[in-house]
Amino acid sequence: MSKKAAIRESVSEAKSNSSWFGKKRTFILAITLLLIYSLHTLGLKWSDFIPTENSFKLLKKFLSAGLTPALDYQSTGIPDNAPPYYMKVLTSLWLTLQYAVCAMSLAIPIGITLGFFCSKSWWPQSGSSRFQHILLVIFHRLARTVITFGRSIHEILWAILFITALGTSPFAAIMALAIPFGCTLAKVFSEIIDEQDRSNSNIIRAHGANSLSTWLFGILPSALPDLISYALYRFECAIRSAAILGFVGITTVGYHIETAFADGHYNEIWTLLYSLLALLIIVETLSSYIRAKINTPAEPRKIKTIAEIGSALTINRLKRQSGKKVSLYATSLLFVLLTLVAWNTGEPIFSDLSSAQRAINLDRFIHDEIIPYPVRQSGDWADTLPWAKELLMTKGLEATLQTFYIATSAIIIAFLLGLISIPRGSKKLNISSYENISLGLSGFQKVKRRTTYYITKSVLMVTRSMPEYLMAYLLLQILGPTAWPLILGLALHNYGIIGRLGGEIIDNADGNNAKVVIAQGGNTNQLYLFTLLPRVFNRFILYFFYRWETCIRDATVMGMLGISSLGFLIVDSSARDNGDEMFFYILLGACLVMIGDIVSDIIRAKLRAA
Amino acid sequence: MASLFHISSLTKRFGSVIALSKVSLDIKQGEIIALIGSSGSGKTTLLKLLNAQHKAEEGIIKLSGQSFDSLSQSQLRKARSKIAFIPQDLGLVKNLKVFQNIFLGKVGHVGTLRMLWRFILPPKKEIQQVHQLLERTGIPEKLYFETSQLSGGQQQRVAVARSLYQGAHTILADEPISAVDPARARSLIKLLIAISKENNLTLIMSIHNIKLAQEFFPRLIGLKNGVILFDGSAVDESKLAELYQLSEDQLNE
Secondary structure (H helix, E strand, C coil): CCHHHHHHHHHHHHHHHCCCCCCHHHHHHHHHHHHHHHHHHCCCCHHHHCCCHHHHHHHHHHHHHCCCCCCCCCCCCCCCCCCCHHHHHHHHHHHHHHHHHHHHHHHHHHHHHHHHHHCCCCCCCCCCCHHHHHHHHHHHHHHHHHHHHHHHCCHHHHHHHHHHHHCCCHHHHHHHHHHHHHHHHHHHHHHHHHCCCCHHHHHHHHCCCCHHHHHHHHHHHHHHHHHHHHHHHHHHHHHHHHHHHHHHCCCCHHHHHHHHHHCCCHHHHHHHHHHHHHHHHHHHHHHHHHHHHHHCCCCCCCCCCHHHHCCCCCHHHHHHHCCCCHHHHHHHHHHHHHHHHHHHCCCCCCCCCCHHHHHHHHHHHHHHHCCCHHHHHHCCHHHHHHHHHHHHHHHHHHHHHHHHHHHHHHHHHHHHHHHHHHHHHCHHHHHHCCCCCCCCCCHHHHHHHHHHHHHHHHHHHHHHHCCHHHHHHHHHHHHCCCCHHHHHHHHHHHHHHHHHHHHHHHHHCCCHHHHHHHHCCCCHHHHHHHHHHHHHHHHHHHHHHHHHHHHHHHHHHHHHHCCCCHHHHHHHHHHCCCHHHHHHHHHHHHHHHHHHHHHHHHHHHHHHHC | CCCCEEEEEEEEEECCEEEEEEEEEEECCCCEEEEECCCCCCHHHHHHHHCCCCCCCEEEEEECCEEHHHCCHHHHHHHHHCEEEECCCCCCCCCCEHHHHHHHHHCCCCCHHHHHHHHHCCCHHHHHHHHHHHHHHCCHHHCCCEHHHCCHHHHHHHHHHHHHHCCCCEEEEECCCCCCCHHHHHHHHHHHHHHHHHCCCEEEEEECCHHHHHHHCCEEEEEECCEEEEEECCCCHHHHHHHCCCCHHHHHC
8 A cells, every 4th residue: 555545544534433523614514504594494684683763762772771770760650658669679689589599499309309310320230129120210210201391391381380270479480490490400410420430339339338328428429519519500590580480470570670661661671680680690609609619628727746736636626627618608508598588588488369269270270271172172082183283283383493493593603602702701812821821912912802801701791690581582672573582582691601611611621732832823813723622622512412402492482572483372372361272382392392302412422422 | 277268260251351260269367468460460350359349250259168159139248348448549539528438438337327427427436436547547637638638648548547447357459559659659568568467357469569569478479361370478580570471462462
């Protein structure tokens, strides 16, 4: 074989070894085409962004109101005995936080229990009886089914179901959040546990431990920091979700934003937006502080030698000298107190209705409202099928596809935006360099870089803190009724998440190659595109699919803002009191989410193996 | 004196690879033994078989006259709980405190709930015992440290203290010195041997370094390609040379 032929062969072998997914250009080209196709199918044009005279006026009025948020009621004719405005804002904020806290205090035990049964890591290795094994498999399947179903229905839809069945009450809000959040926690908890290194559990088994002990002491401790970290992230999400439950009648922040908009009180909207943002940023800062504390061991106080203290090192002295994570205990206590207060203040969990009335409502809901209309007429369940087919063919399928395209466009826009802004939001690329190799920047350049860095960071923080539904709602008022606001609302929120995580991944990537590139005179963009990005691109794609799954789930409710897609059909049939149709569309959305989950799971498993 | 471990014509395969082939051994309580041989010679497999982590395809392995095969699951766990195993990576849970890792030595004796209770509210008596063991292994001041804060050498001492706390009759150590510098390696071997002699424990340690093995261990067992090449106190130089000779195939790998 000639040398040239050998090289050609090895190159083509290397190419065929790298998977389809691993190819950056192919991937970016493919998603860009998919984006164009989705936007085209949804009937969207870039010219939709050119504002009409009216919408331009509205935009100006709305944005200028942002400079002067309301400090008092904007409307006249407020009764004298009304509480001061700031109390109204604080009350709605507290209610948002309260529902989130109550829901999380239920979701965490649900997540731990179901997550435990969803993982196989605690199963006995061998020697269990056949009966025992069958029992385990049944529990496993059951838990998997429950969490898939619970997760695939969005919290807003759970809220609608609970409100229809039981009436508006704090209980509806709390349960609507607790069920999907508990199921999501269960899924991620079991994934985290299954990913733990098994070497520790092997040694504990070698000590003669039973399978439960092996799991409890060999696997759980090393998984614990990640479990806590994820639960904290879900807590932030719970606050966002509680806020948007306002759009279906629960009196949280979203409710007041919606009414303020209807009344044209734009300054009040900004007050609410700023205070919600402040709450979310405070919670995020607190949770990243807790994460940092958990992941670094406590610094021991200075250990005195025996010579210094003149007596033996007693155990008590050792205990006192060992580092204590006082702040960690304090924050845990804070959370416990917050939970206690949240459960014991405000209106009773079941408000408004007597328990007898609730029972009647529930009975009507289950035995009448959600039964398909033809079945109610004929009493024959066989009539369900033609009815469902009819719904699917007339509107359902089209709406499902629209929902899918909205979600797909949104995640692709978020991903591409993220790729572009990551070098600006990466500390190492933009400010600190690798191992402090001098970049020869002038004073002005340094200031410029610092400015772009902090601006990017702030944009990312604001966009990831704002609920996607709320952003879509506001954009809809300004851009008018197309699918753009839904896509952009979803895209912006996900951009905030991907941009932050991408920056962290780039900053934590092995910098050895980067040093060489800097030493060879490469600039920041070259460093990013040709050295760092190729190293971590696989992880980016992994995360892309994970967020895509979440986008599909969120997209099932976005249409509730009045844009044709699944959410629109749901809210429309609910408004027409067609409980059966509403339930059908909710289940259709759940199917879409489940399919998305399965596809994303398969792709991610392939990527991990690659 | 009856032997503690009795092994006769033991064979272990992993798929088509033969890890151990017709190995026969007798080990008495209190013996100090070095297992030597190159990587892949079957040292780790033999140690894991002694801990009943694997099952052999052929042959007999008996502990105090009882065959491992005849034990029920709970009896097997009981047997394991009397054998301390120190794997190469030590098997310490890094984000637990030192005393908690040592408590785990008794995980086979103590029930799950009681162990959990000990983790959260450590009883004074147990803490004192752990403290004494750490004094013996030379790091008493690390009692309340998080294990990840300790150096590699200190972590080895935690693993040794754990096997002492376990109350075992045998310590099986799988190349504990391969990752540390020569000075630390010597001091760890000395510590393990001294501790074993004090408590009349059987010590079986796999080790790469023939010099150290000859210096400290009264009985050397040489393994090559799953077969025992020699077993005794004084070993021929020629046999030692043969131990590390690679076959044609291995050289070409």
